[in-house]
Amino acid sequence: MHIDWAALGQVFGVSLVVTVGLVGVFTLGILGTSRKPATTSATTEGGTTALTRTGAYACFALCAAAVGYGIFLIVA
Numbered sequence: 001m002h003i004d005w006a007a008l009g010q011v012f013g014v015s016l017v018v019t020v021g022l023v024g025v026f027t028l029g030i031l032g033t034s035r036k037p038a039t040t041s042a043t044t045e046g047g048t049t050a051l052t053r054t055g056a057y058a059c060f061a062l063c064a065a066a067v068g069y070g071i072f073l074i075v076a
Contacts, residue, residue, distance in 0.1 A: 022066055028055070028056070029057070029059030031056070032052045032056025032057075033056045
C-alpha cells in the first residue's frame with residue numbers, strides 16, 4: 001500500500017484554510033447581527049446598522065453557499 005503524502009498534506013492544508021475561513025466569516029456574521037449600544041446620532045444609527053446588518057446577512061449567505069457546495073460535492 002502506497003500513501004501519497006504530498007496529496008494528503010494538500011488536502012489537510014486546504015481543509016484547514018477553508019475551515020478557519022468559514023468560521024471567520026460566520027463570526028463576522030454573528031458580530032454584525034449582535035446588539036449594539038444605543039447611540040444618540042440618528043445618522044450613525046440608521047446608516048451603520050443597515051450596512052452592518054446587510055454585511056452580516058451576506059456573510060451568512062456565503063456560509064450557506066459553502067455548505068451547499070460541500071453537499072453538492074458529496075452527493076455528485
